[in-house]
Structures are given as structure tokens and as C-alpha cells.
Amino acid sequence: MALQPDQRYTTGAPSWGRTATADAAAVDAGLRAYMLRVYNWMASGLLLTGVVAYLIANTPELQALFYQRVMTPRGAAVQPTILAYIAMFAPLAFVLVLSFGINRLSKTTAQALFWAFAAVMGASISHIFLTFTGASVARAFFVAAAMFGGMSLYGYTTKADLTRMGSFMMMGLIGIVIASLVNMFIGSTALQFAISIIGVVVFLGLTAWDTQRIKADYVEHAYAEGTELAAKRSVMDALGLYLNFINLFMLLLQFMGARQQE
Template identity: 70%
Template structure:
């Protein structure tokens, strides 16, 4: 049965005794275990995405199914095929399916959809291996990992309520999406540069907020270890962190990525 920390922590802290201390220790251990499971899911999804993206990019016969390569004054660029367009928009369909259908899904179904989503995301991102050098992709990935870890640690340890920060960052996210759509028609390097800077800031903030939200949700509900709810929630929480990482990586790549010249 799930712990109910709110009801067990009603006695004054000074008079807790061994029972209250035990409840706190059990909750802390459960929280650490749950957070580890969430980050393991996220890391596994990122690994699958990277493997799929690399395999597609390094196999010309498969890559041609998703995109064509053209030369521009700035270097190589890619244009998606019909299958490429499907791969680009499919991740959104999986996110919506998980977000709105999670309550009707079994734990196994949610986990399977997460794996498929990570693989499809790899297909949609495979063109970065054509546009950017492998060394710059690797250095950007490590920079993203360090930045993500720092922001997540702050979100986990801070005593400050980040709810307002999360709301502000979500509004900023809507703003940069609109700016990106507008810039498709304007093709302004200045707007693209500003959007990239704002994107890094916004997803750093969302990483802090999401980490604190996951922690607080567990403390409030204390999902029973191995339960159906714990399994589904860990997938959804991993999905949120995964999306933060991927978007942070893509915006940083705008600054750190070195383009292939041939």
C-alpha cells in the first residue's frame, strides 16, 4: 500500500520518535529509487534515439528514404522526403497519445510507446549527422549533459518553489514556437540566433521545474514500489525530462555545431 506522508506526519517534529523517523526514511528511500528509475528511463530513451539516428545516417540506402542532401553556401543541408516528414511529426503524435491516454493504458503499453517514440525521434534527428560534424555533435551532447545535470540537481535540492518559474517558462516556450514559425518565412539569422538563446534558457528552466515537480508529486502521492501507477508515472516523468534534454541539445547545437563542408 502506498505511504500517506501527509497523514503520518501530523505529529509535531519534536515528538516524532522512532515511528515518525521510520516513515521519513522509507519515504526518502522510495523517492531516491523512483527518481533513479525515471532517469534510467530517460537515459535509455536517449541512448536508443542516438543509436537509431546514427544507424540511419550511416546507412545511405536507409538515409535516402528519410531525406535528401543539398549543398548551400553555409554547407550541407537536408530536405525531408515524405517518409522524412512523417518521421518529423510522428513524435508529436506519440507525446499526445501518452499525455492524453496514459490513464487508459497499461504500464506495459505506456513503456512500449515510450520505446517506439524514442526510436522515431532518432529517425527524425538522423539528419544532424549529415549537417554537423561528429566531433561537434559529441561535444554538444556532453555540454548538454553537464548543463542538464546541473539544472536537474538545482531543481531537486532547492527549497524555493519553482511553480511560477515553470509557468513563465511555458509561456516563453509558446513564444519561441511562434517566433520559429514566423522565421520560416522571414529566414532571419538574427531571429534564429535570439530564438536559440531563449530556447537554451527556457529548457534549462523547465528542467529545474520538472525535476522539482517530479519530486513533489512523489512526496505527495508516494507511489507504491512496483505498482501500476508507479510504472506509468515513471514513464511520463521520464518523457518530460527526455524532451527537455532533446530540445536543449538542439538549441545548443545551433551555437556549438560545426557544419560539414562536403
Template identity: 50%
Template sequence: MAEFDNVRAGVATGARTAHIDEGLRAHMNKVYGTMSVGMLITFAAAWALSGLAVTTDPSQASAQISADQYLTGLGYALYASPLKWVIMFAPLLFVFGFSAGINRMSAATAQVVFYAFAAVMGISISSIFIVFTGVSIAQTFLVTAIAFAGLSLYGYTTKKDLSGFGTFLLMGLIGLIVASIVNLFLGSGVLSLVISVIGVLIFAGLTAYDTQKIKTDYIEHARYGDSEWLGKSAIMGALSLYLDFINMFMFLLQFLGNRE
């Protein structure tokens, strides 16, 4: 009888484990799927806006940026007027507001807000299509995608606990943000290079760390069966990995991008 009970307990435990594994795969698929849609929105918005911001017709120009390219009125407002500061810091403020308010949102609303944020990010980085060649942007995106996939896979599969690196990486991120803001006013090429190198390393580490955290958070909460929480957790996980990818891409672009 005791042996039968042990077998039955083992079967029940195995069933629960299989259920969690199946749910985890679905959860991670939703995280990566939501992130991918957000990425598509970002680059579509950036490409479309950059096309409206530049013209080759001098009669429609507000400012000249190269021998045969000019900023339109929209382009001047976005990249040369004081509005550029609003555009630059809007994604950061959006993230803070989104993180603070997600507990009051439904999962469906949070997903819509995430996509809105992705569009705002696209507006903020749209100048890359003016500054860098399209080929170098595509090449850098491919390099970032390969690096991201490897780092995220490592974070998902490693048995090593990466939580100890979290505080260190977040402290480094705060320092990176402060240094980037300071360099906006200093305009130091050397400091910009240092920031880019450190930025790539920080967001590479955060990619592995965030992936593992998404996985462990799901395993810890899956037994409660709170589908609403899990839905919002997937959105926040997508946001974390999206930010890791975008920032790693932007820092790598400083090394790999060929300027127009």
C-alpha cells in the same frame, strides 16, 4: 507513558520518512534510467538512419548535398520531399497523444510507447549527423549533459519552491513553438538566433522545475502505495526530462556545432 508514546510516534514518523526517502531514490533512479535508455535509442536511430540517407556513390544518388556527398532515395524522401514535414512534427504529435492516453495504459505499455517515441525523435533529428560534424555533436552532447546534471541536481536539492516559475516557463515554451513554426517559413537567421538563445534558457529552467515536480509528486503520492501510478509517473517524468535534454541539446548545437 506520554513520553513513551511520543518516542514511539517519533520512531514511526522516522521510519515512514526513511521509507519515503528510499522509495524516492528508487523512483528517481527509474526516471533517469528510463530517460537514458530513451536517449540511447534516439541517437542510435538518428545515426543509423543518417548513414542510410547519404552516399558517396553518384550512381545511387537522388540529390547532391556537397562535393562528395549525395542523398539516397531514402534521404531524399526524409529531408527533401513533403514527407519531411511529417517527420518534423511527428514527435510533437506523439507527445500530445502519449500524454492524453497514458491514463488508459499500463506502466509496461507506457514504457514501450516512450521508447517508440524516442525512436521517432531519432528519425526526426537524424539530419544533424549530415549537417554537423561528429566531433561537434559529441562536444555539444557533453556540454548539454554537464549543464543538465547541474540543473537537475539543483532542482532536486533546492528548498526554494520553483512551482511559480512553471506557468511562466510553459507560456514561454508555447511562444517558442509558435516562433519556431513561423521561422520555418521566414527563414530569418536573426530570429533563429534569438529562438536558440531563448530556447536554451527555457529548457534550462524547465530541467530544474521538472526535476523538483517529479520529486514533489512522488512524495505527495507515495503514502497511497499505488505502484501502477508511480510506475507511470516515472515514465512521464522520464519523458519530461528527456524533452528538456533533447531540446537544450538541439538549441546549443546551433551555437556550438560545426557544419559539414
């Protein structure tokens, strides 16, 4: 008798294949929902930062708490108060607490710290509305948003492994920090311009790398929707992208911004 294939096993796709396809589709849907949550957190934080910064700069009572106008040989200038200096360094404390304490924090506490961080960051950069014209601030913001969006999309869709690029960009970030500290003492305009240009490249690279890292982490761990872990991870991932954007914006403003006439 000739051997015939068993139609019970050769007809249609194998059951394991259907299961794998269903699992991949579920992960993909979960990833899109997770990334949307991350971007929503980031956008909400940026909105709060902008509102706080604008209110401080344009409300006389609040502005007086953070800045005072003094006369210099070149005319009137805005000088930060002690409260403004505290606000400048306070965001670092929030970042450290979130970064090193996220495993011990509850979901509600992590989210509250993120909102507090965004508000304090608004206070720390409120001087931009006193230094630069509103039109140039808006222009730098939209340019930063377009560049950020393009690089984040690249990081999400590319098949290339950006791990090595991320390591290189982290080295560049360390160099920028060192150069900025040096420039605080020498006050070189040329060095500041170079820092701004290199910084833009670095934070664009970090944006692509962070986006790919967030995607890879989700695919590897597949945080279950609605869990404490998923909620906390989305806040931390939003914080990373937020920092990339705000630094990109501030660097673009350094050489794109038009200063107000005193």
C-alpha cells in the same frame, strides 16, 4: 506527595516520533529509487534515439529512405523525403497519446509507446549527422548533459518553490514556438540565434521545475514500488525530462555546431 514524572513516557523518543521518522526515511528511500528509475528511462530513451539517428545517417540504404542529395546554386544539399517529414511530426503524436491516454493505457503499452517515441525521435533528428560534424554533435551533447545535470540537481535539492518560475518558463516556451513558426517564413539568422539563446534558458528552467515537480508529486502520493501506477508515472516523468534534454541539445547545436563541408 510530590508529583514525579512518569518515566514510562519521558524516557526515550515518543513512539509517534519514531514512527514519523521511519515513515520519512521510507519515503526518502522510495523517492531516490523512483528518481533513479526515471533517469534510467530517460537515459535509455536518449541512447535509443542516438543509435537510430546514427544508423539512418550512416547506412546508405536507410539514408536514402529519409534524405536525398540535390544540387543547389551553393552546391550539394540534403533534402528530406516524405518519410522524413512524417518522422519529424510523428513524435508529437506519441507525446499526445501518452499525455492524454496514460490513465487508460497499461504499463506495458505505455512503456512500448515510450520506446517507439524514442526511436521515431531518432529518425526525426538523424539529419544532424548529415548537417554537422561528428565532433560538434558530441560537444553539444556533452555540454547539454552537463547543463541538464546541474539544473536537475538544483531542482532536486533546492528549498525554493519553483512553481512561479515554471509558469514563466512555459510562457517563454510558447513565445519560442511562435517565433520559430514566424522564422520559418522570414528565415532570419539573427532571430534564429535569439531563439536558440532564449530557448536554452527556457529549457534549463523547465528542467529544474520538472525535477522539483516530480519529487513533490512522489512525496505527496508515494507511489508504491512495483505498482502499475508507479511504472506508468515513471515513464511519463522520464518523457518530460527527455523532452527538456533533447530540446536543449538541439538548441545548443544550432549555435555550437560546425557544419560539414560539402
